Amino acid sequence: MPLTVATWNINSIRPRIGIVTRFLDRYRPDILCLQEIKCATELFPLGIFHERGYAHVFVNGQPGYHGVAIASKRPFLDTAIRSFCGKADARHQRVAVRDGSDTICLHNFYVPAGGDEPDPAVNEKFAHKLAFLDEMASWLNGGETDGAAILLGDLNVAPYENDVWSHRQLLKVVSHTPVETEGLEMLRRSGGWLDAVRHFVPADRKLYTWWSYRAADWNASDRGRRLDHIWVTPTLAPRLAGIEVVRATRGWQRPSDHVPVIARLV
DNA sequence: ATGGCTAACAACGTTAGA
Numbered sequence A: 001m002p003l004t005v006a007t008w009n010i011n012s013i014r015p016r017i018g019i020v021t022r023f024l025d026r027y028r029p030d031i032l033c034l035q036e037i038k039c040a041t042e043l044f045p046l047g048i049f050h051e052r053g054y055a056h057v058f059v060n061g062q063p064g065y066h067g068v069a070i071a072s073k074r075p076f077l078d079t080a081i082r083s084f085c086g087k088a089d090a091r092h093q094r095v096a097v098r099d100g101s102d103t104i105c106l107h108n109f110y111v112p113a114g115g116d117e118p119d120p121a122v123n124e125k126f127a128h129k130l131a132f133l134d135e136m137a138s139w140l141n142g143g144e145t146d147g148a149a150i151l152l153g154d155l156n157v158a159p160y161e162n163d164v165w166s167h168r169q170l171l172k173v174v175s176h177t178p179v180e181t182e183g184l185e186m187l188r189r190s191g192g193w194l195d196a197v198r199h200f201v202p203a204d205r206k207l208y209t210w211w212s213y214r215a216a217d218w219n220a221s222d223r224g225r226r227l228d229h230i231w232v233t234p235t236l237a238p239r240l241a242g243i244e245v246v247r248a249t250r251g252w253q254r255p256s257d258h259v260p261v262i263a264r265l266v
Numbered sequence B: 001a002t003g004g005c006t007a008a009c010a011a012c013g014t015t016a017g018a
Helices: A014-027 A124-144 A178-190 A196-200 A247-251
Strands: A003-009 A031-035 A056-060 A068-072 A076-080 A092-099 A102-110 A149-154 A228-232 A240-245 A261-265
Touching (some): A003 A014, A031 A102, A056 A076, A056 A092, A068 A092, A068 A102, A124 A178, A149 A261, A196 A228, A196 A261, A228 A261
Antiparallel strands (some): A056 A068, A149 A228, A240 A261
16 A cells, blocks of 8 residues: 655744645645654644644644654554653654554654764763664664564764765764764664665765755755655565655745655555 | 854743754
8 A cells, every 4th residue: 555654854843834734735645754843742733734634643742842743644553652761852753554454663753963062971962862872773673673664753863975965074063973873874774774765866876854044055055964764674665666855845935954755655 | 164043932042953
């Protein structure tokens, strides 16, 4: 049964209602996973989803920071939230959806950004990020990745050389340091996950999903990073039919600094 | 040449993002 899944770090849902509805009306994914909704669960704008056929919306929010949400046309067989690093900070949620006679497990993640200084001894945010990735790895290796599963979200790491505008200049910048890129790669491989985007886009082609708000002209300077990912288990790999990074949304009115990534399964 | 931007909060300044 065909399934289209999208991930988008929306950087606050409330000021982005215009671009979210524009995206949904144009791309109509079956499931949209959002990160950084930055609002309490009860303040999430359910109406814009319900009006468009997304009858099933699972929100894990909190005031001000982080927060994730999944809007789906298909019902959820099951929903769950996990806390990482002993913090209930709204960075994860899991749903299960029916897929023919099978079940697909979908994990939506917002990995900590990690602050400025890439040294866990002096920067507790960076230490938190590394601990979070470690805990993801051990948890996902405990049988979470058996069968049909999708792991997506803002993983806040640009793992490969062409996932950043300058590999050399970003080696000491949080999101592309070796401890992060190697850690994410270990996590991906140990779980047997396939990077659905790089499955279609050659490793030597630059590809980004995030551009800083501070650039005078984000499109012209094009100093981006690929921080947002969609991974699938080997069971689903043969069904991957295509991906799309919707770069154009970065130029829409009141944009997020991240753009959506879409995967199509047949 | 990383920061020049953007948002939330109970607040017109601080914190966070990456």
